[in-house]
Amino acid sequence: MEDLHKDPRWVRSGTVASEHRSSIVAPLLVGEDVIGVLMVFHRQVGYFGPERLGMVKAIAGQVAIAINNAHLYELIRDQAERLGNMLRKEQVEASRSQAILEAVADGVVVTGPENRITFLNSSAAAILDLKAENVIDQPLEAFGGIFGRAASTWMQTISNWSNEPDSYQAGESYAEQLELEDGRIALVHLAPVILQNDFLGTVSIFRDITHEVEVDRLKSEFVATVSHELRTPMTSIRGYVDILLMGAAGALNENQTHFLSIVKNNTERLNILVNDLLDISRIEAGRVTLAPQSLDLRDVAEDALADLLRRSQEENKPMAFALDAAKNLPRVQGDAERIRQVLGNLVSNAYHYTPENGQITVHIPVTDSNEVQVDVMDTGVAITIADQGRIFDRFYRGGDPLVLATHGTGLGLEIEKQLVEMHNGRIWLKSDGVGKGSTFSFTLPVYKKGE
Amino acid sequence: MTKILIAEDEPDIRDLIAFTLRFAGYEVATCSNGEEAVQLAKKEYPDLILLDVRMPRMTGYDACKEIKADPTLKDVPVVFLSAKGQEAEINDGMEAGAEEYLLKPFAPDQLTERVRSVLAKFGK
Numbered sequence: 001m002e003d004l005h006k007d008p009r010w011v012r013s014g015t016v017a018s019e020h021r022s023s024i025v026a027p028l029l030v031g032e033d034v035i036g037v038l039m040v041f042h043r044q045v046g047y048f049g050p051e052r053l054g055m056v057k058a059i060a061g062q063v064a065i066a067i068n069n070a071h072l073y074e075l076i077r078d079q080a081e082r083l084g085n086m087l088r089k090e091q092v093e094a095s096r097s098q099a100i101l102e103a104v105a106d107g108v109v110v111t112g113p114e115n116r117i118t119f120l121n122s123s124a125a126a127i128l129d130l131k132a133e134n135v136i137d138q139p140l141e142a143f144g145g146i147f148g149r150a151a152s153t154w155m156q157t158i159s160n161w162s163n164e165p166d167s168y169q170a171g172e173s174y175a176e177q178l179e180l181e182d183g184r185i186a187l188v189h190l191a192p193v194i195l196q197n198d199f200l201g202t203v204s205i206f207r208d209i210t211h212e213v214e215v216d217r218l219k220s221e222f223v224a225t226v227s228h229e230l231r232t233p234m235t236s237i238r239g240y241v242d243i244l245l246m247g248a249a250g251a252l253n254e255n256q257t258h259f260l261s262i263v264k265n266n267t268e269r270l271n272i273l274v275n276d277l278l279d280i281s282r283i284e285a286g287r288v289t290l291a292p293q294s295l296d297l298r299d300v301a302e303d304a305l306a307d308l309l310r311r312s313q314e315e316n317k318p319m320a321f322a323l324d325a326a327k328n329l330p331r332v333q334g335d336a337e338r339i340r341q342v343l344g345n346l347v348s349n350a351y352h353y354t355p356e357n358g359q360i361t362v363h364i365p366v367t368d369s370n371e372v373q374v375d376v377m378d379t380g381v382a383i384t385i386a387d388q389g390r391i392f393d394r395f396y397r398g399g400d401p402l403v404l405a406t407h408g409t410g411l412g413l414e415i416e417k418q419l420v421e422m423h424n425g426r427i428w429l430k431s432d433g434v435g436k437g438s439t440f441s442f443t444l445p446v447y448k449k450g451e
Numbered sequence: 452m453t454k455i456l457i458a459e460d461e462p463d464i465r466d467l468i469a470f471t472l473r474f475a476g477y478e479v480a481t482c483s484n485g486e487e488a489v490q491l492a493k494k495e496y497p498d499l500i501l502l503d504v505r506m507p508r509m510t511g512y513d514a515c516k517e518i519k520a521d522p523t524l525k526d527v528p529v530v531f532l533s534a535k536g537q538e539a540e541i542n543d544g545m546e547a548g549a550e551e552y553l554l555k556p557f558a559p560d561q562l563t564e565r566v567r568s569v570l571a572k573f574g575k
Contacts, residue, residue: 231556234556236461236463243471246474248470
């Protein structure tokens with residue numbers, strides 16, 4: 001601009017002294033962006049020639065580059081700082097996770113995508129008796145031996161998940177009791193690490209439960225011993241009371257007979273309780289072994305109902321009994337004594353909890369599946385919906401007055417459930433509400449030759 | 452008179468069995484362990500022997516084996532007394548040659564019933 005006082009492009013403002021008359025104004029360009037302006041002034045009008053204009057333009061270009069470089073540098077420095085912070089945070093996070101994993105009492109073993117062990121905490125090293133440095137980066141299969149026989153399904157599950165991450169269902173988990181090579185028992189929980197269908201590996205948590213298992217075994221053993229030791233005095237009490245009641249030791253008056261009957265009934269009750277406790281503790285201790293054979297359920301049901309008919313006659317409690325079994329029933333696979341116990345107990349329950357003149361039916365429908373179902377139906381007190389969920393629980397007997405008036409231990413159904421499940425069967429009940437009776441059903445596998 | 456030998460280490464139970472069987476009209480000889488049972492059997496030649504399984508000195512199981520090994524006693528029926536939950540012992544007893552077993556606790560009439568049926572089976 002030759003003369004600032006006359007040039008219409010110059011807008012007067014207070015910042016520029018009025019004695020400035022001529023000026024060169026050059027934009028500071030970075031690419032097409034104007035990041036600033038370089039202004040040069042002089043007091044003379046028309047002072048700047050074309051060579052000065054060229055120089056100022058060149059200076060403006062250099063200044064623009066310098067400013068831009070300074071900006072870029074600042075940007076890079078910020079970025080670097082931010083990345084540095086993130087990295088530090090991540091390191092803090094990682095070392096915190098590591099510390100947590102190391103500090104937990106449970107053993108933690110992490111495997112990577114190729115089933116190689118990527119992490120093993122000190123608890124895992126202690127439980128599995130391994131040294132972390134010997135294990136890291138080794139394939140899991142190399143340590144199969146120490147996990148004992150039950151470990152094969154655990155390892156199989158890991159390799160299934162790694163081969164086919166799609167096969168994993170959300171929420172699916174896996175738990176197994178492993179007997180380790182040295183005889184200790186560990187509980188292992190396994191979960192996969194899957195990120196958006198990518199299988200990243202697995203986490204296995206180990207807990208040494210040797211002590212718990214041992215305590216549980218001692219408890220069962222103790223119950224078994226106590227119940228066994230109770231038999232000797234009970235045999236004496238029961239026997240001598242019976243002798244007195246038989247009149248073998250002299251005639252009794254009415255009161256004496258009545259009181260002795262009470263002693264006898266309560267001894268019987270105690271005997272049932274001791275038998276049930278012994279059964280439960282032996283089942284829990286794994287000391288009940290089944291002797292499976294081919295069984296005709298019709299025979300078992302006939303015997304059970306015959307026993308009950310005899311009892312109903314003895315006790316003067318009339319009741320209708322029916323066996324409704326399909327012809328050509330397949331034989332089932334079961335331990336004769338235990339299946340008798342299960343069915344005997346179910347019909348006996350039905351008898352106890354059905355008022356006189358009721359009806360008890362054992363229904364064995366024809367089947368085309370691999371199992372035979374037995375339904376024990378009664379017209380008795382029924383089981384409320386609230387009680388149905390707990391009826392197989394230990395000592396649970398519900399709240400019905402007729403049930404509570406009948407001697408029982410609340411252990412029978414739990415024993416039945418355990419025994420049926422040991423046979424690979426199922427047991428359940430159906431009851432439609434008060435006054436409509438109950439149906440207890442169980443299944444047993446069909447007998448197959450050579451099994 | 453039909454003679455029954457009873458071997459049971461618990462005196463109360465031994466007396467109970469003896470009383471019950473005497474009341475049912477049998478002649479009874481008693482002892483308290485397996486060793487005595489074998490000696491007494493050789494002396495008394497009973498018609499039936501009741502053996503408790505768990506006894507000191509010699510178990511009912513070992514006593515039964517010795518009795519069955521004696522040609523003059525091998526045809527005498529042996530009945531074991533055992534508690535529920537000792538299935539393994541019962542199996543051993545049956546293998547040792549016992550005729551039957553009776554689970555404790557038992558009612559006296561149950562005992563006489565079983566004794567009677569075993570004796571009948573052996574024609575006594």
